[in-house]
Amino acid sequence: MKTLWALLPLLIIALAATQLWKGGDTPPAALTLPCADLAQGCAIRMQGRLVSVGTSGPVKPLAPFQVWVKAVNARKIQASFTMQGMDMGFNLYTLSAAGGDVFRGRVTLPVCVSGRRDWVMALDIDGAVLNVPFRSDF
Ligand SMILES: [Cu+2]
Incomplete structure (x- = not known):
């Protein structure tokens, strides 16, 4: 039992070191794609593939509109809406594959x-994050 207590600090250091080492392995920092007009769509090259994003319908609170993302060979795309320095509550939408590498979702x-x-708009594309700053219509 005594040995165990003596080993405890070492164990903690080892665990901390493991965590630090893992830290170097995290995915690259999120990319940002400012989009002046989401209705027209915007595009960026992300980890070697072209990603386009846009919306259809008026972009205003409490009225559903459509988000579309085109990303070659994407498997899973999720979207959520945040504001810098303000907690806007939990909202997360999984976009559905619509064929031709396009994913669509009705969001609010x-x-x-x-x-x-x-x-x-924070897009999670197969685990890689793309932040799309935009202004709502109202
Ligand atoms: Cu806000």
């Missing part, structure tokens, strides 16, 4: 109590 923006219109 949360209401911003501050009336801000500067949103960030």
Whole structure:
């Protein structure tokens, strides 16, 4: 038993070192694609593949609109809406494969109590994050 207690600090250090080592293995930092007009769509090269994103319909809170993402050979795409420095609540949409590397989803923006219109659409494309800052119409 005594030996175990003596070994405990070493064990903790070993665990911490493992965590640090793992830290170097995390996926690359999220990319940002500012999009002035989501209705027109925007595109970026991400880990060697072209990713395009856009919306159809008016982009305003509480009224559903469509998000589409085209990413070659993507398997799973999820979208959520956040604001810089403001918790906008949990919202997460899994887009459905619509054929031709296109994924679509019907989404709804949360209401911003501050009336801000500067949103960030966080796209998770097979585990790689693409942040798309945009302004809502209202
Ligand atoms: Cu807000």
